[in-house]
Amino acid sequence: MSSGVQVHSFPTRLAQNVKRDSISRNFARSPIESPSLRLPGTFIRFHYQKQQPISCILKSSLSILAVLGLAAAMIDSGFAESYSHKALYAPNKEYPYFDATQLSLERDAGEFDLEHARFLAEASLLAYVKETEFIEAKLKKAGFPETRFYAHKGTFAFLAIRDTGLVLCFRGSESANMPDFTTDTKIIQAPFKDYGTAHSGFIEALEWVSDSIDADVSQLLEENPRPVWATGHSLGAALAVLYGIHQHEQVSAVYTMGAPRVGGIKFAKNVEKLVPMFRLINDNDIIPRLPTPPFYKHFGSIYFITSENELITDPPFTKLWESRRKGHASLIESLYKQHWKQGDFSGIPIDYLVDHSPRLYAEALLAASKKD
Numbered sequence: 001m002s003s004g005v006q007v008h009s010f011p012t013r014l015a016q017n018v019k020r021d022s023i024s025r026n027f028a029r030s031p032i033e034s035p036s037l038r039l040p041g042t043f044i045r046f047h048y049q050k051q052q053p054i055s056c057i058l059k060s061s062l063s064i065l066a067v068l069g070l071a072a073a074m075i076d077s078g079f080a081e082s083y084s085h086k087a088l089y090a091p092n093k094e095y096p097y098f099d100a101t102q103l104s105l106e107r108d109a110g111e112f113d114l115e116h117a118r119f120l121a122e123a124s125l126l127a128y129v130k131e132t133e134f135i136e137a138k139l140k141k142a143g144f145p146e147t148r149f150y151a152h153k154g155t156f157a158f159l160a161i162r163d164t165g166l167v168l169c170f171r172g173s174e175s176a177n178m179p180d181f182t183t184d185t186k187i188i189q190a191p192f193k194d195y196g197t198a199h200s201g202f203i204e205a206l207e208w209v210s211d212s213i214d215a216d217v218s219q220l221l222e223e224n225p226r227p228v229w230a231t232g233h234s235l236g237a238a239l240a241v242l243y244g245i246h247q248h249e250q251v252s253a254v255y256t257m258g259a260p261r262v263g264g265i266k267f268a269k270n271v272e273k274l275v276p277m278f279r280l281i282n283d284n285d286i287i288p289r290l291p292t293p294p295f296y297k298h299f300g301s302i303y304f305i306t307s308e309n310e311l312i313t314d315p316p317f318t319k320l321w322e323s324r325r326k327g328h329a330s331l332i333e334s335l336y337k338q339h340w341k342q343g344d345f346s347g348i349p350i351d352y353l354v355d356h357s358p359r360l361y362a363e364a365l366l367a368a369s370k371k372d
Contacts, residue, residue: 082338083348088357089175091129095359097122098142100366105164109227109252110276112303114311117280118365120167120231120255125358127158127171127236148216152208154179155239157232159216165227166220168213168243168251172234172358180235187291189264195245196267199260199291202238210246217250233257233358234287241277248274254300256280257361258287261296272299282361283307283327286352309367327351 101118109116119142129135135158136147144160144167151157156171173180186201217228228251232240237259244254253276263271277300281288284307288298304315307327312319328351335347348354 083335083354085175085348088348088354088359089128092125092359093129093131093134095122095125095362097126097138101369102142103165103167103229105227109165109229111253112276112278112301112313114365114369116229116253117255117278117303118362118369120169120229121233121257121280121358121362121365123160123167123169124172124231124233124236124257125362127156127169127232128174128358132158150209150212153205154183155205155208157209157213157236157239159213161220163224163226165229166217168217168228168230168240170230170232170236170239170243172232172236184235187295189295192242192245192263192267195270196264198242198263198267199238199296202235202242202262205235206239206242206246210243213243214247217247221250227252229253229255231255231257232259233361234260234356238262244275244277245271251275253278256300257358258282258285258356260287260290261292261298263297264295265297268297268299277301278303280305280361280365282355282357282364284324284351285355287356305361305364305368309364310371311365311368327355 098119101115101122103119104113104115107113107116123139126135126138132147132149135149139147139158139160142160144162146161148159148161149156150159154177158169160167160169173184183201183205186199186204188200189197190200190203192198192203220226221228228247230240230244230251231237231254234257237256240254240256241259241262244251248271255278257280259279279288279298279300280303282305302314304312304320304323306312306315306319306323307330308323315323331351331354332349335349338347340347354360
């Protein structure tokens, strides 16, 4: 391993006993968080009955497992390259990381900035690469001379360090990775400090590495106060959210790419103003709609990337519906022209999964910046 790289693997405790979050009987669903979805060839409907809370949890679990199963089934199916699992989700060493974006300090770190979002989306994509030397080299090129790595069980994160800022990035779920799969499906909630209850799997995954991250960040800020950004994609986004809350006095802002819901209603209410939270959602990405209400609730502003690569803050339902309709149609049209017309039926026809790709988040934000 090259110089400047430190690997830590020490567990910590952020939560104690696991208990189910209290269920709000009057939860109001927002249009962007609709609990129903339709996938080609299958139908999943999330329906809750007040008299059957355990049944609700089981249905939510099965819905998540169904989506995960669809994604896993694509791994070895030989899809056309542009929509293959490899192209969308595999560790990507071909992407031109940070060639056209940088983390500027000309604007307030606590305010949403599209340039920051682009940089952090590329960092989130980079986190999936297995070779730490590759990650370190790309971050050095981007102006971060030192990178520290944290790995324990299924959790991986890196801390990119420069005199003017720190970037903490968590890796998301990896295909066929059993620890990640187990983490994602532990949806029973556990206490998270005094804020309420959150996804017990996410809490456990964070506690595997948080002690060593805490020590490094605190030492670096004591030596030289500077902004701290936390980020990640998918599971990594959920861990970034929890870390931002855990260290809200140190973290300047949290940018998430395709983040699932992290905690319950009380939790969301108590933490929504602790740290600036910017939730990026790529059109039909299904993961931000999971786990389902009323047990889980989002918080923080939504930055929605439309099917035409426009970035809209907290869009109205009509704009969401129109964009998502166009997104489904656009994918089918592309598949027809590029694959089906030639007799190739191997492309992924599910926009809910295609739009969750970390690569597409980076590319869509780049396209959005050109329209800005």
